[in-house]
Amino acid sequence: MYSFEPSDEQKMLINAVNRYATSDLRKAAHDAEENKALPPRVISKGWELGVLQASIPEAYSGFGERSAVTGALAAEELAFGDLAGALAVGIPGLFALPILLAGSEEQKKLYLPTIIEADWQPYTAALIEPSFDFDPNELKTTAKAEASHYVLTGGKTFVPFANQAQAMIVYARLEKGTKAFIVPMGAAGLKVGAEREKLMGLNAVPFFNVALEGVKVPLANLLPGDFAPILDSSRVAVAAMAIGVAKAAFEYSRDYAKDRDVFGVKVAQKQAIAFMLAEMMTEIEAIRLLVWEAAWAIDNKKEDASLRAYLAVTGASDMAMMVTDRAVQILGGHGYIREHPVELWMRNGRGFATFTGLAML
Amino acid sequence: MIDFEMPEKIAGTRLVVETVAVNMMRPVSRYFDEHEHEVPWDYINFMHTATRAMGGSSMVPSEKKEGPRFGFQRLAVMVEVLSWGDAGIYLCTPGGMLGSAAVSATGTPEQKERFLKRFRGETPVFDAMCMTEPQAGSDTSAIRATAVLDKEKKEWVLNGEKIFVTSGHKAMLDSEGFIVVWATIDPAAGRAGMRPFVVEARTAGCQVTKMEHKLGIRASDTVSILLQDCRVPFENLLGSPEVVTDKATTGFKGAMATFDATRPIVAAQAIGLARATLELLKEMLADRGVTIRYGLPRQKLTSVEKDVIEMEIQLRSAWWLVLKAVWMMDNGKPNSLESSMSKVRAGDVVNRITQKAVEIMGPLGYSREYLLEKWFRDAKISDIYEGTGQINRLVVARQILGYRSSELR
Numbered sequence: 091m092y093s094f095e096p097s098d099e100q101k102m103l104i105n106a107v108n109r110y111a112t113s114d115l116r117k118a119a120h121d122a123e124e125n126k127a128l129p130p131r132v133i134s135k136g137w138e139l140g141v142l143q144a145s146i147p148e149a150y151s152g153f154g155e156r157s158a159v160t161g162a163l164a165a166e167e168l169a170f171g172d173l174a175g176a177l178a179v180g181i182p183g184l185f186a187l188p189i190l191l192a193g194s195e196e197q198k199k200l201y202l203p204t205i206i207e208a209d210w211q212p213y214t215a216a217l218i219e220p221s222f223d224f225d226p227n228e229l230k231t232t233a234k235a236e237a238s239h240y241v242l243t244g245g246k247t248f249v250p251f252a253n254q255a256q257a258m259i260v261y262a263r264l265e266k267g268t269k270a271f272i273v274p275m276g277a278a279g280l281k282v283g284a285e286r287e288k289l290m291g292l293n294a295v296p297f298f299n300v301a302l303e304g305v306k307v308p309l310a311n312l313l314p315g316d317f318a319p320i321l322d323s324s325r326v327a328v329a330a331m332a333i334g335v336a337k338a339a340f341e342y343s344r345d346y347a348k349d350r351d352v353f354g355v356k357v358a359q360k361q362a363i364a365f366m367l368a369e370m371m372t373e374i375e376a377i378r379l380l381v382w383e384a385a386w387a388i389d390n391k392k393e394d395a396s397l398r399a400y401l402a403v404t405g406a407s408d409m410a411m412m413v414t415d416r417a418v419q420i421l422g423g424h425g426y427i428r429e430h431p432v433e434l435w436m437r438n439g440r441g442f443a444t445f446t447g448l449a450m451l
Numbered sequence: 452m453i454d455f456e457m458p459e460k461i462a463g464t465r466l467v468v469e470t471v472a473v474n475m476m477r478p479v480s481r482y483f484d485e486h487e488h489e490v491p492w493d494y495i496n497f498m499h500t501a502t503r504a505m506g507g508s509s510m511v512p513s514e515k516k517e518g519p520r521f522g523f524q525r526l527a528v529m530v531e532v533l534s535w536g537d538a539g540i541y542l543c544t545p546g547g548m549l550g551s552a553a554v555s556a557t558g559t560p561e562q563k564e565r566f567l568k569r570f571r572g573e574t575p576v577f578d579a580m581c582m583t584e585p586q587a588g589s590d591t592s593a594i595r596a597t598a599v600l601d602k603e604k605k606e607w608v609l610n611g612e613k614i615f616v617t618s619g620h621k622a623m624l625d626s627e628g629f630i631v632v633w634a635t636i637d638p639a640a641g642r643a644g645m646r647p648f649v650v651e652a653r654t655a656g657c658q659v660t661k662m663e664h665k666l667g668i669r670a671s672d673t674v675s676i677l678l679q680d681c682r683v684p685f686e687n688l689l690g691s692p693e694v695v696t697d698k699a700t701t702g703f704k705g706a707m708a709t710f711d712a713t714r715p716i717v718a719a720q721a722i723g724l725a726r727a728t729l730e731l732l733k734e735m736l737a738d739r740g741v742t743i744r745y746g747l748p749r750q751k752l753t754s755v756e757k758d759v760i761e762m763e764i765q766l767r768s769a770w771w772l773v774l775k776a777v778w779m780m781d782n783g784k785p786n787s788l789e790s791s792m793s794k795v796r797a798g799d800v801v802n803r804i805t806q807k808a809v810e811i812m813g814p815l816g817y818s819r820e821y822l823l824e825k826w827f828r829d830a831k832i833s834d835i836y837e838g839t840g841q842i843n844r845l846v847v848a849r850q851i852l853g854y855r856s857s858e859l860r
Contacts, residue, residue: 365845
């Protein structure tokens with residue numbers, strides 16, 4: 091039966107995450123971007139909200155059950171505060187959730203409790219590759235099976251916290267499809283770039299490129315499950331974050347337009363601006379439902395969940411670009427100045443078509 | 452709990468309606484497009500018989516019984532499928548439509564019984580809504596039709612001219628139906644003076660004067676109605692007697708409450724047409740060896756693939772907005788924001804999709820051999836009636852900005 095309202099439990103979670111996002115993440119965002127670092131206490135406080143912990147079953151030291159819908163709701167709120175902060179807080183999930191979704195029982199027992207019971211620690215994942223036609227289903231990084239191990243060869247980019255991570259998931263092409271491998275940080279042939287990557291946005295998160303020069307990992311480090319559910323979940327999480335960023339930009343530009351005088355009235359009283367805001371709101375609402383639909387399809391194991399997740403992230407990245415661009419436009423010259431957050435949101439907004447693999451919730 | 456599963460009860464209805472759309476609408480789509488003002492009686496009679504057999508009487512959901520309500524959700528799904536069949540013929544569906552929606556939204560229980568029971572009879576009956584006038588479309592406060600109370604005879608005397616009345620001919624001349632006329636009881640009061648009146652077929656002083664020739668939805672009649680000292684009983688003013696003297700904006704609020712219910716339904720019509728277009732486009736492309744490679748990064752897609760994927764995204768997301776608006780309606784949640792957003796979005800989407808489909812198919816899209824060009828013409832009305840896209844943007848903007856109409860004109 092149709093329902094477009096989160097459960098009471100989900101509403102409580104949304105409220106808690108929203109409080110953290112507005113009072114901690116949002117406040118830290120500007121300086122974090124400029125100084126290229128998030129205060130560690132902000133990250134730990136986000137970790138203590140327990141969003142990831144709540145999606146891991148008790149058997150592996152968590153206290154809940156995986157729900158893509160709940161994850162999407164939390165992801166939107168986190169990104170509403172700040173996208174870099176949202177990604178940073180969720181970094182351990184990049185390692186833990188693929189194991190939960192595609193790992194063997196042994197792998198789950200071996201890795202999940204360690205991550206869940208500890209304070210926030212950087213565990214990461216390497217999916218994106220530095221080529222214009224990067225396709226998660228047609229990776230150029232390869233895995234070759236040998237008698238006692240796999241050999242991973244290739245190059246990755248946009249690997250968050252690679253310099254500090256305890257371990258990472260590396261996605262590589264094994265025979266015909268993408269597979270996930272657990273790679274410990276000290277592995278021979280694994281080379282983390284000497285310098286941080288320089289990106290248009292997300293400067294508060296340290297990103298590195300990673301070279302895999304014949305890295306050998308034991309056969310037991312292959313996650314046996316399919317890649318599709320991992321990709322679908324990441325697409326939905328990224329799409330949900332796009333909504334959070336768009337919502338932030340919409341609300342900020344709406345409030346600015348209501349406050350600023352022009353020709354004897356408020357900017358928002360001009361139809362040219364009011365209609366832009368109406369369209370932004372409509373677009374956000376429509377795409378949010380598309381994202382919820384995809385998350386719901388994942389949770390209910392619908393056959394076309396992958397299609398829905400693909401449509402959701404594609405629609406959400408377009409929507410985020412449109413909304414953040416208009417938010418800058420509504421602020422005019424002020425939108426272009428880094429004192430206001432809308433230009434950062436526009437830089438972040440442009441990235442959603444590229445960010446798949448950077449978030450899992 | 453968020454749930455995107457269609458309730459079984461609605462899914463059952465949907466299957467039945469789909470059979471009608473495939474077998475009784477599509478085959479005659481082109482015929483009724485090219486024979487404007489002919490009436491699709493086969494469809495009408497079938498729908499009437501079928502609805503009676505199922506114990507229904509009207510497209511408009513009846514009052515609440517026990518348990519969860521999905522009347523408006525069901526209606527939206529039915530309209531989507533019928534409009535997928537043919538948007539013009541769908542508008543000829545007998546039983547309560549916009550007029551009944553006004554009766555349901557603003558009438559007393561006695562009025563609902565009195566005016567709506569006619570739809571349960573032997574023959575198909577229609578209704579219509581009369582708002583627009585030659586000098587007043589979107590600006591409903593400029594409406595000049597008047598209603599004057601004759602206290603001795605306890606009758607209202609209506610005068611004025613209404614235009615663009617959908618199904619007005621069928622309501623007043625082809626059946627014992629009725630129209631709901633919006634007129635003012637106090638021309639100085641603006642919107643506050645507006646009230647809805649029911650005028651039944653064969654009422655003296657009410658005349659159908661013109662049938663329009665239109666860009667699309669040609670199977671549906673659109674007429675002008677002239678009211679000259681047209682007398683209706685006192686009880687034909689919809690709502691409780693106090694609304695006669697109440698100087699607040701209750702009158703117009705009735706119209707707005709009606710729109711909250713009808714806008715998502717008009718949006719559903721747009722979605723059905725958009726889905727029909729996208730499905731046919733994909734079929735025609737597949738016949739010519741073009742399949743859409745969903746899942747690929749955009750850099751690897753062809754321009755046509757990108758267009759189709761974008762259409763898919765627009766269509767689905769707009770449909771969920773529509774369903775959310777009717778779901779709120781069924782659950783008694785205030786939905787005028789969602790209702791207008793669904794209309795804005797669906798009106799945009801159906802126009803973009805039908806325009807793009809004609810463009811992608813080139814000469815085949817422009818040819819009357821195929822239905823794409825017809826659907827492109829049919830689509831445009833969804834962005835015009837029941838509030839243009841611009842009026843609905845105003846409604847949305849005022850709500851999200853917290854502005855009264857005087858603050859955002």
